[in-house]
Amino acid sequence: MSAPSPRVLTLSVLLLTGAAGIAIACGPDFPWQLLDRREVTLAETPANPFAWEAAHLVPAPTDTMKAVENRWATDDTRAKLRTDAETAGLPADAAALIAALRAAGDGDKAYALGEKLPAAVRLYTAAAVDYKAGRLDQAAARFQAILDLPAADGAPRAVWAAYMLGRVAAKREQADTAVAAFAKARALAQGGAPDPLGLGVASLGEEARIRLAQAGLSLVTTAETDDDTVAGSLPATLRLETTGPLDVAALSQAIGLYAQQAAHDSYNGVSSLNIIALHLLEHAEPLKAAITDPLVQRLLAAHVLAFEEDLPRQAKAWDASRHDPGETYKAPPAPHLAALSTALTEARIGDAGGPAPAAADQLAALAYRKGDYDLAGRLAAMRPGPLASWVLAKLALQKGDLMQAAKFYAQASAAFPAAGDGPQGGALSAAERGRLAGEGGTVALARGEYVAALDQLMPMADTYWGDVVHIAERVLTVDELKAYVDAKVPASVVAGWTQTVDNKQWPNTLLDTMGVGYKYDEEADRLRYQGAPLALRSLLARRLMRAGRGKEALAYYHNPAVAKDARAYLDARDDAGNAWWAASRARAWFQAAQLARMKGMEIMGTEGVPDEAALQGAYDAGIGQAMLPPAGAPYVTDGERKRFADSAPQPDQRFHYRFIATDAAEHAADQLPHTSQAYAATLCWAVTYAQDQRIATWTNDPATIEDPYWQSVVRRIIERDKQAQGRVAALYQRYLKTGPHQAWAAHFGRACPAPDFDAAAKEWWRAPARQAHRWIARNHRKALIGGAAVLAVLVAGTALLLVRRRRSPSAKGVS
Structure with missing residues (x-):
């Protein structure tokens, strides 16, 4: 058989997170949301990342050995790692002395120079010089001499020496001797001997190479270095070469050893397993020869699940996003799935009378991915467990049986933590456990079990916060949410709960007003939410405020400063409706306007769409749902649609509190005399707040946008901008027609002064007097006649009163 062409490993994050599609992202840097496309979410095949599966092919290690690897290491960093390890615990001048020994070029010369070094260090450094020079006999003798030292004297280099004896034997093709030496290295490391370079774990990979060679395969590097430490021999480019007939037993041993290495958190172990899986x-x-081996079955099933395209998911995603109804879905090639399926079929694995599959649940997931639902059901029944139950839930969804699907989701979730992280093939990674719970919540939502849906998603809120927000803010009624928060996240639970996000470590963190928020997870390449318990209480507070239940809201703000602003807003609104004097009502309305504009996000902003308090308003969408799928879409009930409509903020616009601020500022003007400075100033601020309602967009021509969704978004933005401009124009015209001239009005709406409400209060009395004075000045004759008439009336009235008083009987003596 010809050897495959060299393959460059570009695994890194791919190996660590390599499932074909574990969720749907809703935008740049936004967290995952399951509810964006529910039919896609619920059609996806369950699949752990390959690195997780590779590390769980064998039982979890019980020793304390650690892998010491840096796959991004340079020659300099590798050299520094070795130098630091070699000089640990030695005097300061030891580094220069060891460097001199290594430069000697001859083991004997090096040994002679090292008389000031501890015996084990002196022997090892001289042996390393011999090994590098190719004098393997001399090197082996000195490595062995270290192991022959008294335990205390030899301990600093004992693991190193045993490991290098294994490499010497491997070079000599003395397999049994090499295997024994590598086992010795691990025994010493497990016994507590110093192992700063992680050679105990590395020995697993070295021994696996020997087993691969016995299997007729060779895992080699295209630019292999041959240093005496693992730090110097980290492979960058790997390939498998066929060197003889395949020995399946030896191959299984190699896979087991690499799996043990991976279980010790070794990237090299994971990458080696990836290369073997690809080769097969x-x-x-x-x-065909290896497929009957249980370990091979599990490795290959895990690899295909992690890396092959998810056909049901891709098909449904296409159907959901296509623009041309005449287009048809073209499945991407899935050669590995086809190859594995063919091998399993030919070996009759899983068939009646054929060999029992070693990973029936994983194979059930593969059958589901392939679209062979009958086979998926049979395989899932062979190995009950969380993954099998998950597959059965998917099959129930395919039949439209939400009740049965909910049953299997609950069954899968109930399998934890008993299933643990063991090698039985039925355990799930933490990410997939969260996904399982999230899908269960999605099904509960589809069944109209709204509170139950929130309850199932809340434990996964750090990952699926957007889905929690949608249910809490737009699906549950205010009373349902309040009852849930009071029962599950009471004040007593969060009273001492604090969590600070390190903005120096995470420079792109988006903090909310509670000191918690999203932080970027480099490994997962996404944002994770921090502090969901506090955030849910704050979400409830703001929702109560929007519902006109502000006094109830005050107990749920976590940040005292926000609670203070909310109380001030409520007091202002109360005074605006109840103050006796009009100027006092105007002052209160203006205070409410200022608070709504400057603190509106914290006091009443929506956590998700349209205000996006969770993202500090940086985007107009991303957390929660901007709209529900069109009528007839699966997994969306009529009840959810009605609740979604009923719970929309008023107005249902981005930064909706800016509209409230504009209205409040105009209400302030309504209370004031038109001749006052305060009337002009409050209208000026109303214009400012109306201008703040405008949102820029990247084009004024939606027809140039191909995607229907973004086309509709731009149309809404343009329409809102027109409305905001109309509001600005109307307010300014009101000032021009009814307001007093003000010197600052040349910058109306851009530079507004503080309203003088005290002067406005006096204006109610001064304005009539000024109007009378101006009339008299223009109408002297009329004023004199009018004045005389008024005086005559007063005199006549006074005289009449006196006459009546004289004619009336005295009160004295009257009974």
């Missing part, structure tokens, strides 16, 4: 999946003959 791309070569029919060795695949």
Whole structure:
């Protein structure tokens, strides 16, 4: 069989997070949301990341050995790692002395120079010089001499020496001797001997290479270095070469050793397993020969699940996003799935009378991905467990049986933590456990079990906060949410709960007013929410405020400063409706306007769409749902649609509190005399707040946008901008027609002074007097006649009163 062409490993994050599609992202840097496309979410195949599966092919290690690897290491960083390890615990001048020994070029010379060094260090450094020079006999003798030292004297280099004896034997093709030496290195490391370079874990990979060679395969590097430490021999480019007939037993041993290495958090172990899986999946003959081995089955099933395209998911995603109804879905190639399926079929694995599959639940997931639902059901029944139950839930969804699906989701979730992280093939990674719970919540929502849906998603809020927000803010009624928060997240639970996000470590953190928020997870390449318990209480507070239940809201603000602003807003609104004097009402309305504009996000902003308090308003969408799928879409009930409509903020516009601020400022003007400075100033501020309602967009021509969704978004923005401009124009015209001239009005709406409400209060009395004075000045004759008439009336009235008083009987003596 010909050897495959060299393959460059570009695994990094791919190996660590490599499932074909574990959720749907809603935008740049936004967290995952399951509810964006529910039919896609619920059609996806369950699949752990390959690195997780690779580390769980064997039982979890019970020793304390650690892998010491840096796959991004340079020659300098590798050299520094070795130098730091070599000089640990030695005097300061030891580094220069060891460097001199290594430069000697001859083991004997090096040994002679090292008389000031501890015996084990002196022997090891001299042996390393011999090894590098190719004098393997001399090197082996000195490595062995270290192991022959008294335990205390030899301990600093004992693991190193045993490991290098294994490498010497491997070079000599003395397999049994090499295996024994590597086992010795691990025993010493497990016994507590110093192992700063992680050679105990590295020995697993070295021994696996020997087993690969016995299997007729060779895992080699294209630019292999041959240093005496693992730090110097980290492979960058790997390939498998066929060197003889395939020995399946030896191959299984190699896979087991690499799996042990991966279980110790070794990237090299994971990458080696990836190369073996690729080799088998791309070569029919060795695949056919090895497929009956249980470990091979589990490795290949995990690899295909992690890396092959998810056909049901891709098909449904296409159907959901296509623009041309005449287009048809073209499935991407899935050669590895096809190759594995062929091998399993030919070996009759899983068939009646055929060999029992070693990873029936994983194979059930593969059958589901392939679209063979009958086979998926049969395989899932062979190995009950969380993954099998999850597959059965998917099959129930395919039939439209939400009740049965909910049952299997609950069954899968109930399997934890008993299933643990063991090697039985039925355990799930933490991410997939969260996904399982999230899908269960999605099904509960589809069944109209709204509170239950929130309850199932809340434990996963750090990942699916947007989905929690949608249910809490737009689906549950205010009373349902309040009852849930009071029962599950009471004040007593969060009273001492604090969590600070390190903005120096995470420079792109978006903090909310509670000191918690999203932080970027580099490994997962997404944002994770911090502090969901506090955030849910704050969400409730703001929702109560929007519902006109502000006094109830005050107990749920976590930040005292926000609670203070909310109380001030409520007091202002109360005074605006109840103050006796009009100027006092105007002052209160203006205070409410200022608070709504400057503190509106914290006091009443929506956590999700349209205000996006969760993202500090940086985007107009991303957390929660901007709209529900069109009528007839699966997994959306009529009840959810009605609740979604009923719970929309008023107005249902981005930064809706700016509209409230504009209205409040105009209400302030309504209370004031038109001749006052305060009347002009409050209208000026109303214009400012109306201008703040405008939102820029990247184009004024939606027809140039191909995507219907973004086309509709731009149309809404343009329409809102027109409305805001109309509001600005109307307010300014009101000032021009009814307001007094003000010197500052040349910058109306851009530079507004503080309203003088005290002067406005006096204006109610001064204005009539000024108007009378101006009339008299223009109408002297009329004023004199009028004045005389008024005086005559007063005199006549006074005289009449006196006459009546004289004619009336005295009160004295009257009974």
